[in-house]
Amino acid sequence: MNKIVDLLNGSMNGKIAEIRGWIYRIRSSGALCFIVLRDSSGIIQAVGSRNTLGEEKMKDLVSLTIESSISITGTVRQDPRAITGYELDISDFRIYQRNENFPITKDKGEEFLLDMRHLWLRSREMTSIMKIRSTAFKAFSDFFYSNGYYQTQGPMMVSTATEGGSTLFKLQFFGEEVSLAQSSQFYLEVMMFSLEKVFTIAPSFRAEKSRTRRHLTEYWHAEGEAAWYSNEDMMKDEEKMIEYIVSEVLKSNREDLELLKRDISKLETVKAPFPRIRYSDLIKMSNEWGMSLKYGDDLGADEEREITVHFDKPVFVTHYPEALKTFYHRPDPESPGEILCHDLLAPEGFGEIIGGGERIWDLNELLEKIKKYDLNPDDYYWYVDLRRYGSIPHSGFGLGMDRLVWWICGLESIREAIPFPRTIRRIKP
């Protein structure tokens, strides 16, 4: 048994091969029939002729439908007329399943394809995106493993909010109301006290009623937390991590990027270090670029888009005003009113893919912040305990893996970057 990709490099030319997979295209012209077969490695055209196969078998072959499963034996032959440069002269075949008509044909709308996602995932576009996604997930883990981090896991059913109260998915837990995790950050902070440097890749759930091309209600959140790290230390790991993931995709998925018509030159410039811009400086710069932002304004999606087009690589925005971020961020002792945090904005208008920074590690400072944000300290007793017993400076980050894949692939919507998107109006398939 051969993989299709192995028939396309010339080494099998003139030899007998057997491949199996699914019918990607089928056309017949009387005594000839052309089948483009697909497997996970690629596509190749196979040619059946009545003269070779006989009337009966030819009829069997010609009447097959898109996505029927079949194995084909034949002779590999180089032919410029074939879609991938080589084709297979069919000497024999075995049908595994003869399909009813496949629901997906050409000219399908986005909504229909989302309903048929379980079948649309077989398309060449989705296959390429999923291969790139696989590379990205592997590269993320590999990077942190080789930089002294341990992989760990937090719970997905939680009783504590990380960010705020309004965006939680509630569910019943033996009579008690609990919620789905919005982030594993607090649990990573716990694990940090034994493992020092930790990372996780887990789903996060947000019940925000977002209706944009960059939001999912269930997304894959890649988070890290590192003991003794400053904000700057954390950014250094992150930029190397992003550079590594992009370089791994460029190495392993060049053909996939080409199939997606991604401008590869836009990815080749993604090399550390990335620019770091303080929020206050960004406000000044943005006014030179014609935006009317004043200190204290949050960066909206339009502003992010406008900012990122001035750079050919991702850019860190640091030192936001305290009021713009949540309670656990550590204020900068050297710059009152500002916090030691960073967002990473992906270029070409894709915008925020990482949020991170230094965490408050002083007990009283944290307790004051909890009070100031009108939160109940009892809900956070274990998080507060971390500041009670051997507290240390530390930093962390959260990366939206789907947003990363969305940007690397240059996709229209983040829904294309995940196999089974969950949005405000989609829970199937």
Added chain:
RNA sequence: GCCGCCGUAGCUUAGUUGGUAGAGCACCCGGCUGUUAACCGGGCGGUCGUCGGUUCAAAUCCGUCCAGCGGCGCCA
């Protein structure tokens, strides 16, 4: 939550100043020895999202509800 857009055959859609619905794909039948989401001939397929209103007459104008998409906010 706020703002905008859309809904016509299984799918993608055309439909003029209101005059009674047209195409491509898919599907079925037939043809074709080099097709590239082939081509040629024939066939099947519509409560024009729902309910109501205006009118001699509504896919078209008005209102309602339903469904979807996008933008903002929130964030990754």
